[in-house]
Amino acid sequence: MEDKIKVQAKNLTxxxxxLLVLDDISxxxxxxEFLCIVGPTGCGKTTFLNCLTKLFDITAGEILVDGNPIDCxxxxxxxxxxxTSTMEWxxxxxxxRFGLDIxxxxxxxxxxxxxxxxEIVGLTKFKDYYPRQLSVSMIQRVVIARAFATYPELLxxxxxxxxxxxxxxxxxxxxxxxxxxxxxxxxxFITHNVEEAVYLGERIMxxxxxxxxxxxxxxxxxxxxxxxxTKDFVDIRNEVTDLIKWW
Ligand SMILES: Nc1ncnc2c1ncn2[C@@H]1O[C@H](COP(=O)(O)OP(=O)(O)OP(=O)(O)O)[C@@H](O)[C@H]1O
Numbered sequence: 001m002e003d004k005i006k007v008q009a010k011n012l013t014x015x016x017x018x019l020l021v022l023d024d025i026s027x028x029x030x031x032x033e034f035l036c037i038v039g040p041t042g043c044g045k046t047t048f049l050n051c052l053t054k055l056f057d058i059t060a061g062e063i064l065v066d067g068n069p070i071d072c073x074x075x076x077x078x079x080x081x082x083x084t085s086t087m088e089w090x091x092x093x094x095x096x097r098f099g100l101d102i103x104x105x106x107x108x109x110x111x112x113x114x115x116x117x118x119e120i121v122g123l124t125k126f127k128d129y130y131p132r133q134l135s136v137s138m139i140q141r142v143v144i145a146r147a148f149a150t151y152p153e154l155l156x157x158x159x160x161x162x163x164x165x166x167x168x169x170x171x172x173x174x175x176x177x178x179x180x181x182x183x184x185x186x187x188x189f190i191t192h193n194v195e196e197a198v199y200l201g202e203r204i205m206x207x208x209x210x211x212x213x214x215x216x217x218x219x220x221x222x223x224x225x226x227x228x229x230t231k232d233f234v235d236i237r238n239e240v241t242d243l244i245k246w247w
Contacts, residue, residue: 006153009027010026012025033186033203038192053072088130105150140168194241
């Protein structure tokens, strides 16, 4: 069976005045895929996400979700940024439930979803805590559980773990993979970190310097959980590292 295309960038161009940032970019993201995007600082990774969510107007070309321009009322999209945080005045459980309430999901299903999400990220015992009582890692877990609770069709992640130390990052990445498998969500994950891209992605898209084009898209079909010390892992990591020698 042919893979269904979830997101399609067609000849996407974005300028800010005279500054050409995205230069005629075309690529597809398959439904249920985990795509990692790596590219040099300032090449337009965040700009791409902002074009996708219609925060920015596109100069030329288009981005389609399921073959149509995105409709933020109809499409169920979650977005996690580096600085995304919890809602301080809500408990862990209420934070995770937030999107379900907005979407007026039936109470029984919402209860099940919240319980399921809290279980996967290991926060069941802390469901009545407030964010101020939690560690940094627990807050990150609330954020991710909240993002997945509605089983979004598309999750956009912009350097969510850039500031975290490596042990914690690996744990959160494993939970992210577990949630992705559980929900079947299509994920577009932006990172500067090549190892993180190879640990997570099913394909890795490497961008050039501005004006930005797609330099290469590599498959990354390693078994999960991935082991960063295996030859296959190191080979892909080296290949991506060679591709991102932007200088
Ligand atoms: N609203 C805006 N107005 C004008 N220029 C902008 C705007 N947003 C982004 N830019 C410019 O577009 C380029 C791409 O920025 P963007 O933040 O998308 O890059 P990035 O790849 O996400 O960067 P980083 O790796 O630092 O996260 C930069 O040169 C930036 O200065």
